[in-house]
Amino acid sequence: MEAVTKVEETAAVDLDALLNAGEGPMVTLVAGETRLMARRAVLAARSPVFSAMFSHDTLESSSNEVTITDVEGPVLRELLAYCHTLRTPHPSSMTPQVLAAADKYDLSGLKTECEQQLASLLTVESAAATAVLAVRHTCPSLTKAAVAFIKANFQVLATQGWADAVHNQPKDVVEVCRLLGSGFGKEETRRLIEAFEEGDVEELLELIAAGADVRTRDSDGMTALHFFAEMGYVEVVRSLVERGAEVDARNSSNETPLHFAAIGGHSPIVRLLVACSADVNARNCYERTPLQFAAWHGYEETAAFLVEAGADTEARDKDGRTYLN
Template sequence: MAAVKEVQLTAAVNLGALLDAGEGAVVILVAGETRLAAHRTVLAARSPVFQAMFQHDTLEASSGHVTITDVEGPVMRELLAYMYTLQAPELPGMAPLLLAAADKYGLSALKAVCEQQVVAQLCVENAAASAVLAVRHSCPKLTAAAVAFIKANLHVMGTKGWADMMRNHLEHVIEVSRMLSDPPPSTRTLPAEERSRRLIQAAKWEEVEELRALLAAGANVAAKDLEGRTPLHWAAERGHVEMLRSLVEGGPDVGTRTVRRNVRQGHTLWGPRHVMGHEVFTLDDFGNYVTGQLPQFSDGPNTRDRYMRTPLHYAAENGRTEAVAFLLEVGANKGATDNYGRTALDLARQNRHQQLIDILSRR
């Protein structure tokens, strides 16, 4: 709290000094077709790069125009807004570009916020680009999260995004590949029981980076706590869709070559478990589908705790609309009842979650 107050006070003092600013206090930032007016004092106070630029005899310092060649206009606008307000924008789609710009201009606090936003939106399509971004701009948290995600979803290396990074950033892809060869040092020596305990804790406290690292290290997604809850139960209660996706796509530890049916093809990720007993689809060395025994028995999104509740029960009870939609998409049984005979729809009605009532009623 003290740090927040200090930042707010600094902002007020710096902006207050602008009232007495004289001629030449404003410079024009030119980024493509975008032109932005800004006070030298603010730019220098926030960014060590601008500070050095205005302290020395540079063209920008004398002309009053600063041409920005490697930051797009909309990104530069958000960067400037942050320098005035010290409030980071919530624009997930712009986060990677804004992170790179924040790194260039030495805005470490903004860079950290953008790093968190990129971590939160990791998916198969952007994992390669996120990993390269992390390596290029020295982002340790994003690096760990992206590497853990790719380890848990090795098919990332067969995507167009990975191929694009290979063409354009080969040096950084090589560095990412090197990190993929070793498990995270904080988890690789842990006993299996401890990995399972930490996986449940990570889901409970929404520590998505830790959860992905543990999954990559082979933690048992079917592990249960004293109440019989699995990490899926906790992620559903918290409504954390990215954790749910990691847990479902990571699934039981059946080896790195396991391939589950694709949701987009109309099948559930856990379909083979229900259709073929304790079997899953895998690829042999020739790329052909084969089946194998599932070493860690789990009903995936339909797993139950000691009260016979599924993750869908917890998501519906707590009004987690996105989590409910995701669980239904990957095969959650909306008709499952708990010890009291209640379905997820019953809990949504009990807690007056009208949007969920509509979703669970029409499906």
């Protein structure tokens, strides 16, 4: 409590010095329909971003008006309140937005306090969004807390919050998945490889939920995505892709999951992989493409889709054959 009092007293003295140094110019901050006035000296003292903005020949410096993008009016009010008092706002539904804004304007103290608040409020429903937020805004302590929470509560991966994160921030989710898989032991990795080699869906999904790396390969360079694409398990393939599986992963024969889906004529999986940016013209060690595999095995629907998706109909393998012969 004494430490908090000292911080508040320091903030008050610091602010008094800024305000008593002279009237100083004012600046208008605009966030949507919200327009708030503040002293330039206060903003510059608190935020290196504002300081640089006002000390150079910028539009904001000359016009004394700053448009704050990606920040709503209520969040802007919280930022200004913190700049004047160094008091962190109470936890609320706005805390994630306040953290993002604090990161943008380099208000490190506010960002740290928001991290601590969010870490203390983790729930099964909020953990995915919090983990993604922490990764996106480089919050080490919050990232660690969120990842640990998810590892201890695997049901997070079955929530709408996780599904929304996968849909809206796929790159950040890939990083979260990588962190979930870090520290995965040799025995668990052996079980994972055994699960996808044997087509054990239940064991595979259980291990992935526990943090297994979906990019794990067996001795032939095969991933789970290779195996389940070949077997035609659409929902398993979808789940693997959502959790960061490499759609163009290569095995020891330089074949991708799309090769395996095509050779089995699994059109739904071929469509799914192509929608996830799989290379329709990937070539294996014999220069053979997914289109050639589909056509040679008589899967006309799959072959037609690959042609429509941009597959090279003139491609020839090492023996000079096209998909037509």
